[in-house]
Amino acid sequence: FLGVVGDELLMPTYLVGGMVRDLLLNIPNYDIDVVVEGDARIFSHTVKRYFDVKIVEHKSFKTSSIFFSDGVRIDVATARTEFYEEPAVLPNVETSTIKKDLYRRDFSINAMAIKLNHEEYGLLLDFFGCRKDLAKGIIRILHNLSFIEDPTRILRAIRFEQRFGFKIEERTLQLLKKAVNDGYLERVTGQRLRDELEKILAEPEPQNAVKRMTKLDILKHLFPGVRHSKELQKHFDRLFTRWETIEKLTNESRKITVMVMLVLENTPEESTDWIISRYGFPKRLPEVLKTSLRILKKLQEMEDWRFSNLYRLMERPSAEIFHFIDAHFDEKKSNILLKYLKALESNKPKVNGGILIQKYGLKEGPEIKMILKELYCARLEGLPESEEEAFVRKLL
């Protein structure tokens, strides 16, 4: 139907970007990006005449998004040549044709279009040898200034390379390294870099991408002062490989937050505030890190890891603290920690603060906290649920 709307408006209409790439790779992708040679806003409002959709316009970029009630979203853009007033700043936009629009894109694999108008429906537009690159598994920029104009592409190159098992082409790699070393990452806003970093972390196995970022010195440019070490890489590896398993047993948390805690552990303290404010991480993070490091140190010194001892030390740590600590231990210890989380779930005492107040007349305060803690420890040591009240009475 997009082609029909394009025909009605006499606008050449194309499917572009990641969806075309993924169609050719036979990978599902529901991110629909459309480019029209004409006004994207007029296009979207014409779609609204046919379907019950919501339109959101982004005026400065001459784009609009069409939201269908079933959750489908289509982004429509006017074909454009971006001109950058200065490097690393979001571009100004000028109306143009599809070829120029494709040329300004990040990599050849993302620079193809499929025509949607009736007459040439399904025609693949490939002006720059894109399909060949896709078949060979090559990430290649289309012009020498690509990374300078948009340094977030440095991170995108790594994301696509790792996602598809592709290789960054030699000249592209040289220009990528040069842009990194010339400090172009530092010119981008923290928010845009963070968005890209989060996309990398959302890939199935981000550890390889992070390894690659370390090798290419990108990590140092994102987090000045960070000390690369085998140890740090090992912590990242463990964090990402164990993530899903732990996540099932804890509250939700963000990978990027824990990754940054690992980074901050290896960064001089004076950089902490700068990193936190540049990327907009929670202000409480240094406190969380301090608590984590305190628990970690005690755990490293603790010989007897029975569950009641773990509980006395850390009770139920927040998800972030748990991930952080777990990344510091080998498989054997990590398994104990995991079992501990499960034991916390299955041995939760039935007696709670409310019962202690109502049935035993205790007042809110430290005493109740102490009793509940002792009770939890006892449960973790094997006290059956049926004996909880007798145990509590003995403590009173």
Ligand code: CTP
């Ligand atoms: N694009 C670009 N430069 C960027 C970001 C995006 O040229 N810095 C272009 C690419 O053509 C890309 C398209 O915009 O294909 C859509 O961007 P995005 O949705 O971020 O990426 P996808 O390629 O769709 O990747 P993904 O599969 O991760 O969504």
